[in-house]
Amino acid sequence: MSKNMKTVLTIAGSDSSGGAGIQADLKTMMAHKVYGMSVITALTAQNTTGVAGIMEVTPEFVAQQLDCVFQDIRPDAVKIGMVSNAEIIKVITEKLVEYKAENIVVDPVMVATSGSSLMQDDASQALRTLLLPLADVITPNVPEGEVLSGLKIETKADMLEAADRIASAAGTSVLLKGGHLKDSADDLLFMDGKVSWFESERIENPNTHGTGCTLSSAIAANLALGHGLEESISKAKAYITGALHDGMDLGKGSGPLNHAYRIN
């Protein structure tokens, strides 16, 4: 019996190919043995080669899903991924405040690994001013870090400057992910003015569809399990490194990760 089951909610978009978005989040939560729930913000028709279409859910229906979850099974942590327009961002912000949500991880998803845009241009202002300040940690990749900081990021020194800027603007901790840099795959945490690096060797694996979704969900799962932020990131980094090492190869493009390799 799992009387003390921890619960995690993902608020994100659906990926029909199952590698990113809601599907990656729920698989990651299952692998961490926490109970996963989902509020879907958009459907995407997508596979490993790209995004063919996006159908946004109405803000009212996003609100209805949030009410149903929070009024019944309270999440111990919340992960937020694809939120494609300003109205959806507004409604999520209002509900997270209303229900006093805790352990909030925001992955500011703007562009898919395949290069397709997942956020409307006018939404980035709402993301910065409404949602990011609510987060316990935000997890931009390098291109998202460049948009949020206004700086070009090519080196680890650039990462430091950008993370400092983003953290000051949002008033929250920032995990700037280094997966898009050439030589390393080191992630930088900027928390309360303190800097920590989470290092790993660069794995030669073209199949990175859903790595950001997976990392942010793994952080949320570990926070729900009661670990502190640094420990949660360290465990999540080990999880993603293991999944990339597993080397699953599905699809014609940048393939998804295997989450089953570590379930026993």
Ligand SMILES: Nc1ncnc2c1ncn2[C@@H]1O[C@H](COP(=O)(O)OP(=O)(O)O)[C@@H](O)[C@H]1O
């Ligand atoms: N080739 C790689 N080798 C090792 N780790 C990687 C690699 N690519 C991405 N990662 C890790 O996967 C996580 C997601 O990073 P990143 O790819 O930068 O984000 P996103 O999927 O949002 O673009 C980070 O922890 C990053 O360091």
Ligand SMILES: Cc1ncc(COP(=O)(O)O)c(N)n1
């Ligand atoms: C519905 C949805 N959400 C997010 C991503 C980003 O994926 P990644 O983790 O590869 O950056 C995606 N491709 N699709």
